[in-house]
Amino acid sequence: MRRSLELWFDFGSTYSYPAALRIEALAGASGVDVSWRPFLLGPIFRLQGWNDSPFNLNPRRGAYMWRDVARVCADLDIPFRKPTVFPRNGILAARVATRFEGEGWVPEFVRTVYRANFAEDREISDREVIASCLAACGVDPEPALAAAVTDEAKGKLRERTDEAERRGVFGAPTFFAGDEMFWGNDRLERALAWVSRPSGS
Amino acid sequence: MRRSLELWFDFGSTYSYPAALRIEALAGASGVDVSWRPFLLGPIFRLQGWNDSPFNLNPRRGAYMWRDVARVCADLDIPFRKPTVFPRNGILAARVATRFEGEGWVPEFVRTVYRANFAEDREISDREVIASCLAACGVDPEPALAAAVTDEAKGKLRERTDEAERRGVFGAPTFFAGDEMFWGNDRLERALAWVSRPSGS
Numbered sequence: 001m002r003r004s005l006e007l008w009f010d011f012g013s014t015y016s017y018p019a020a021l022r023i024e025a026l027a028g029a030s031g032v033d034v035s036w037r038p039f040l041l042g043p044i045f046r047l048q049g050w051n052d053s054p055f056n057l058n059p060r061r062g063a064y065m066w067r068d069v070a071r072v073c074a075d076l077d078i079p080f081r082k083p084t085v086f087p088r089n090g091i092l093a094a095r096v097a098t099r100f101e102g103e104g105w106v107p108e109f110v111r112t113v114y115r116a117n118f119a120e121d122r123e124i125s126d127r128e129v130i131a132s133c134l135a136a137c138g139v140d141p142e143p144a145l146a147a148a149v150t151d152e153a154k155g156k157l158r159e160r161t162d163e164a165e166r167r168g169v170f171g172a173p174t175f176f177a178g179d180e181m182f183w184g185n186d187r188l189e190r191a192l193a194w195v196s197r198p199s200g201s
Numbered sequence: 202m203r204r205s206l207e208l209w210f211d212f213g214s215t216y217s218y219p220a221a222l223r224i225e226a227l228a229g230a231s232g233v234d235v236s237w238r239p240f241l242l243g244p245i246f247r248l249q250g251w252n253d254s255p256f257n258l259n260p261r262r263g264a265y266m267w268r269d270v271a272r273v274c275a276d277l278d279i280p281f282r283k284p285t286v287f288p289r290n291g292i293l294a295a296r297v298a299t300r301f302e303g304e305g306w307v308p309e310f311v312r313t314v315y316r317a318n319f320a321e322d323r324e325i326s327d328r329e330v331i332a333s334c335l336a337a338c339g340v341d342p343e344p345a346l347a348a349a350v351t352d353e354a355k356g357k358l359r360e361r362t363d364e365a366e367r368r369g370v371f372g373a374p375t376f377f378a379g380d381e382m383f384w385g386n387d388r389l390e391r392a393l394a395w396v397s398r399p400s401g402s
Contacts, residue, residue, distance in 0.1 A: 047261070048259055048261065048262070058249055058371070060248070060249065060369055060370075060371040061249070061371050063369060064369065064371065064382060064384060067382070068383075068384070068388075071391070075391070168261055168264060168265065169261075170259070170261040170262050170265065171262075181265060181268070182269075183265055183269070184387075186385075186387045186388075187269075187387075190272070190276070
């Protein structure tokens with residue numbers, strides 16, 4: 001039976017960007033499937049008393065993050081340009097990725113939206129930008145966008161965010177190997193090693 | 202000329218523990234000297250609006266940290282027992298390590314105090330515990346403890362904490378490779394690679 005690693009991510013989250021770009025190749029090399037789990041960090045941040053990204057609320061922490069994420073992306077040979085708006089609202093992209101979970105084009109859509117935000121400085125809350133990301137993945141944008149904003153689709157993303165809350169998520173990216181939680185792009189290798197352990201160990 | 206990596210640490214900081222235990226061997230293998238820089242996180246946390254460790258103020262973040270640091274230590278084969286008091290006050294140990302900076306026994310003293318806190322659950326704010334750590338490193342405790350609490354020695358630690366503030370430190374462990382800052386035990390290898398780069402690159 002194939003094992004699976006869950007990637008929980010928000011399209012506005014800086015460190016989720018390198019995680020989303022590199023997870024599929026790394027997981028594939030370990031014989032692990034990726035379960036893509038978009039959610040919304042906003043409600044999770046509010047639980048912790050924050051009405052904005054902690055990188056904005058804490059300037060010392062924020063200044064370091066921008067330097068660090070640029071280094072991380074350079075090391076991974078991933079293009080990075082500091083977005084002029086941060087954090088961008090990824091709710092529409094998250095609704096699309098949640099509504100079409102399991103479709104073969106979703107991983108490439110996720111990467112395309114992340115590149116739009118963090119390499120091309122495009123406004124991913126803009127419906128036209130998400131439409132162009134869908135088209136770039138060979139998906140007809142209008143039907144997909146219409147399906148992503150039904151009450152059912154909206155409810156599915158809300159449920160996902162509720163699940164993140166219940167499972168103790170406090171930031172992104174977060175990986176779940178079964179019930180074992182790992183936080184941060186730099187824990188991806190460790191999470192994959194965990195999920196690849198022999199059963200019962 | 203030997204290159205040097207600065208390790209800025211607080212004796213109460215969980216992730217500083219594995220960093221302090223493994224830095225010397227890793228740095229030595231890269232031909233890099235370690236500059237040990239004890240400081241106090243308390244004033245740095247207060248700058249960020251916190252009157253306690255963020256791991257205590259934010260229970261979701263704290264619950265994860267305890268699980269994660271146990272995994273990190275297990276992976277490194279470093280003993281770890283969750284301290285019954287957190288964070289412990291490391292000011293006396295920091296004064297000792299600052300006062301005797303450059304002495305050959307200081308790195309082993311640092312490691313001994315960290316093990317007392319995070320492997321043996323001993324109260325490192327207790328003068329007798331620090332005396333026993335000094336004795337374990339072959340240092341006569343009483344003269345060392347007396348020298349560590351002079352106004353000059355206290356002032357030196359305060360100056361170090363002020364320097365951390367000026368240089369943008371917001372947590373521990375923090376590594377400086379020249380002016381380049383890296384935060385977190387998981388950035389140790391990256392910081393060493395940075396300091397080891399050919400000059401001018």
